[in-house]
Amino acid sequence: MTNWRIRDFHSADLDGILHLWETLKAHNVEPVYALSEVLASCEKDHAVVAVQGEQVVGAAVGRAAHDQGWIVFLATLPEYRGRGIGTSLLAAVENRMAPHGLNKLSALMPESETRVEAFLSRGFALKKNLRYFERTIPVQRQELGALGQLGGRVLARDLWENVAGMRKEKELLERRLVLPLAEADLADEFGVVPPRAVVLFGPPGTGKTTFAKAIASRLEWPFVEVFPSRLAGDPQGLAGALRETFLEIAELEHAVVFIDEVEEIASQRAGDPPSPLQGVTNELLKIIPAFREQPGRLLVCATNFIRALDSAFLRHGRFDYVIPIGLPDRQAREAMWQRFIPAAVVDSVDVELLVERTEGFSPADIEYAARSASQRALEKAVYDDGGLASGGEVSVREAVRKGPSTQDYLDAIGDTRTTVSAEVLADFLEDIEALGRV
Template sequence: MTAWHLRDFEPEDLEAAVLLDQRSTTTSESPVFAMADVVAALNGRHPAVVAVVGGGLVGSAVSRIEVDRAWVVRLALDPQWRDQGLGSALLSALEHRLTMLGVRKVRALLPANETGSQAFVNSGFVRRDGLTLFEKTETVTAQTATLLQDLGGSIPAAGLWEAVAGMQAEKSLIERRIVLPLSQPEQAHGHGVQPPRAVMLFGPPGTGKTTFAKAVASRLAWPFVELFPSRLATTDGGLPAGIRLAFDQLSRLERVVVFIDEIEEIAAAREGGTSSSIGVVNELLKSLVAFRDEPGRLLVCATNSVRSLDSAFMRHGRFDFVLPVGPPDEEARMAMWAHHLRSAQSSEVDVRALSLASDGLTPADIAHAARTVAQEVFECSIDSGQRCRGTTDDYLRVIGATRPTVTQQMRADFLDDITTASRL
């Protein structure tokens, strides 16, 4: 006769079952099914069995049924009752109940050497080694997803940061100044580092400021919302009301990267401006102050003309960093061309020659040239019925015909702005 009594789980057993679970584990690895999953199965009245000795709970086995299959989401044993056959007895009783409900396959997924592992083997379960568990915690709730939809936001795809070709100097600066303090806030706080709340990216058009903003959101695994001044201006009350409403909605998100491109359109210097433009800047300044008070959020603004922005808007305390993003250097251009050539399956092209020839071109210019050659090669393949491939001469010809987005004057202004406006 066994020393324990087996019976079905009852709601009043819940507290004791939770305490037993805390005593039961024999590994530092987190269980595959969290305690919340176990409680949900118990509250959902899925089959569960407990073992009682002298009125105290010494073992439990909890399942979750999915049609004709079931998972054993927890097998917990009091340390004093291990290696006495209790685990096997609990599983046998649980299997009987599952079989009566039409279950034909029972599975369990445990960390290595966890409590009850031998009981599964003794009960006839087949151990399958060589499996890898993949899991992902979604960072967005249903409420957040609805709010993001209203704001026109999204969850950036994973890997955008790694996909940014070249621009290693800019990536390193953004990684260290922005991403690290936000992704490791406790460690940053321990060193007296305040995670940034607002960042200004400046540089000529087409240099990848928008790409960097989205990549930062992807790197942090935070939602991304881009605010368009033209859309905000359609709000009742005009642009100031649109800004106020948008930032009020954004305050309901736990984490978010907010991006405003060409911020000079709404935050230009107020000297000589109209009363309406002054009102827009004032509203934006008020919204920025409130935005900075909440953790877990980052405002990224981008401008092609940092010198045209209102001085109060650029004051210390508004933006933590003012970072230049300019045309790519030779190493970055080589990385970009290598990326485009891989996509086009053009492996015999002289990448260095393309990099040297495209000095002064922006990432957008380089992408345009690569697409042009790809289109030509595609049409050649269709017309000839054979696989055509772009040559170095093809790319050099198209590069030579590409008009640079950044003029010499823009480049000179940008270099001056690095000296006068950068805040690294």
């Protein structure tokens, strides 16, 4: 667990910036920008600091001009390097500069500076024979207004890496979706038509929404979620509002468009007279072919009940793939537990036993059990084991250091009601055979 944090620069941090500057000089690193420029940008442009307690242990300073942004200073104390602080500082200062609508972010570093990992991990490209870093901002300035109107956003770059486990699903999505979309020119050379629309299906809580967001993060495309329930109150009706929304999405250069629980607006059409939702289904079936004609975008629909979808909805030509997202396997469950158990106690917890006991758990179930165990352990440490409420002299901080134990996790697992029943899982396996298309 990290014991440092990132926050905005305060005037009282000037001494900390000066100390970082002097530390660079002491290690024979000559900053590109003069100290006066860095200090001026701290006050009037964009600056963030990493602090441990009240000590400034790192800083990043950025300056924006028109659609171009520059990192004018990035430094971390030597004893704090290798902890990901530089990457976090770059991410934070970029977020502060985002309202300017930048389409390029660059950095000049002295030739003697060899610690470039922070820039590379943030997507900058190293220019040959130069310490010049450049990153293309995925959303152009002129698109920000339209994206804001749609409620869309650009997600963090690390969402894909943060999807714990689920290696099989991630590899499939990487190969089928991300590769041909991210490398469109290369795909064209091989005669591959990039996908335009996919359906993710599976039991509740298996991470379909998380995967949709991770795909957008991996591509660095804006993520726009369409909520039919919100559109239903539009004066022009749900069908008209849906059509208008997709016309607005067409104004974006790139987009991952996500519709969750799509069965609500694309269910089987039947009955006489037709139900009001049949008009919505018909409108969506018209929208998809037009959407597919536009490059640089991907429609992701998710459903827990793929059998409820209209048969015309899943036909070839509308959706390129119909991909199952199931319960996590043993490897995925282990990765999730490793992620949720605090680093301070993970070595003392029987992770293998937790993995075994959570077979049949969805990712949401595992997260709930992990957080429940942590909450119970916290309450027990503070109130029941010589903590404040029992009149003991143990401080809250000392008590909490114990952290959750294996038994705490097992108790939480035993009290967790799983999302996916045996019947639902059996239906899902049948749906993979009958409707899956990968």
